[in-house]
Amino acid sequence: MKKPYPPCKGCTERVVGCHGSCEKYKTYQMDSQNYKQSVIAQTLGGQLADSVAYRTKRNNWKQKHVPGQR
Secondary structure, three states, X not given: OOOOXXXXXXXXXXXXXXHHOOHHHHHHHHHHHHHHHHHHHHXXXXXXXXXXXXXXXXXXXXXXXXXXXX
């Protein structure tokens, strides 16, 4: 899958705040999210990435809130 690029550069219909109503930009956002998900799945595997994120958040929480965990 090829990385999507925003359609805004060189757009003749570009105005301030147009992202909310631009169909090209909405399509780009969806393609970008799909690309990010595929990269995560290919590089780390979905479950591994989730478990690493969970352990990092849990350890950070413990350091702040549980006495004796520093």
